[in-house]
Amino acid sequence: MRVEQISIFLENKSGRLAEVTRILADAGVNIRSLSLADTTDFGVLRLIVDQTDRAQQVLKANGFTGGKTDVLAVAVPDRPGGLAKILGMLDGAGINVEYMYAFVQRSGDNAIMIFRVDGLDKAIQTLTEGGVRVLKGEELYAL
């Protein structure tokens, strides 16, 4: 039920993001989704790709520093209140959402959101029991 996400430290300098995408393109890695969080000095680029290990390896070889984190991919009904309900369930279970962003592809009638939470297993359990679909890594990459 977990999805691997890689994250990379980027200084706020022109061309760094282009550099990351070029390295991944040269390695034949396909970016499935990404989110960039930034401050005035630096940013953290979070990526979901089709070959996590390969992406990590080529980025490291090119001098980038980062890490791998498990996140959740949740099918969110694409209608008013769809996301609110899911966030309400997590909040009710005392689970803190560190950050979230939307996945590019849809799954049927659902939008897919990526969640980074502080209690992964509990979140999976809470959502599944509440009838919310949490996607497996393979499902996500195959979309």
Place this chain on the structure above:
Amino acid sequence: MIWDDEYETLPREAMEALQLKRLRAMVDRVCSTVPFYKRKLGEMGYKPGDLRKLDDLSHLPFTTKDDLRDNYPFGLFAVPMERVVRIHASSGTTGKPTVVGYTRRDVDTWAELMARTLSCGGTSSRDIVHNAYGYGLFTGGLGAHYGAEKIGAAVIPMSGGNTKRQILIMKDFGSTILLSTPSYALNLAEVMAEEGVSPAALRLKCGLFGAEPWSEGMRREIERQLKIDALDIYGLSEVIGPGVASECIEVKQGLHVFEDHFIPEIIDPATGKTLPHGEAGELVFTTLTKEAFPVLRYRTRDISRLIPTPCSCGRTLLRMERISGRTDDMLIIRGVNVFPSQIESVLMEIEGVEPHYQLIVTRDGTLDVLEVQVEINESVFTDAIKGLEKLAKRVEHDIKDLLGVSCKARLVEPKTIQRSEGKAKRVIDKRTV
């Protein structure tokens, strides 16, 4: 291991008697052979024989870096050129280089002192000494070289730079003792990690590091990364080069000053007043045995303290604390005095922070702004922004807390701070006076 078990373990009274005898001879000699000293000592009414006790030294005039420059190149030599066998010069980053000379006996003395230094790190004739101090006008390379040969060790005269080749040679030749600046030792360790060379593939056991101020935290880091004992050694070309003082591997607390050749003093840099043992101030050295280039009360601009308590290694020599800064690399940030080495000490206490840092000083209107650049690495990286911001805040907080100066910490990508090939460049001061 004590190289000279007579002079390095002299009882205090015997040492002081020897120092007084040598000091009198030295002062009388420069008074008659070096016009600069003749004039200076003459101005204060000094006459041969006036020096009755060691304390009288504190009444004699100082020699400064400016005096050396004013007498460029050979004005302070105390012997005719026919007796000089070697000339070295400082890098001279500001103005002209300072030039020093050696007679044959000076070169022998120097080798003897470097043999003592290397012995402080346990070097014997069975060792292979990897000498990465620069060879050339800089005193580091040749000074260490002669000392290692005197011991009978096999010296590899590497000099600085070409880091990958240094590692290959350390590995293939089985170097056991490393001589370099501390910042270059870290550079070597880092490139080793990149090249996949583990410390276990080397036979290094001890490193003797000098020529720039460094911290206890940096020592721990070098010892951890290279799996060696790291010792602090001290010297400067104006006094002789490396071989003025050295830590012992047994205790690693303070550097033994080779007092039978040099008298150390600590003074208040503002007033010039001699300070008692234990107080921090500027280090001043008087050479006792140098022939070609004797110096009287040379102001080093290095900040230290003298430790009079005996050391358990058996040496009776006075110890000096590791250099905590230089009076001339002291930064004044909004009126607060800060040394780069103090910032290094703070950074090294924060887990996961790399020993690579740079300080950028700018002026915003009338306000000084200090930026501390710290490299990020995998062990401190987190995908959550607030985690990284917390690290930056911690750096800012600890520096403010311990040094009393506000700064901005900037996290930068790995390997973006220039690596040392010799002396590390820690400060970029963009303020215009």
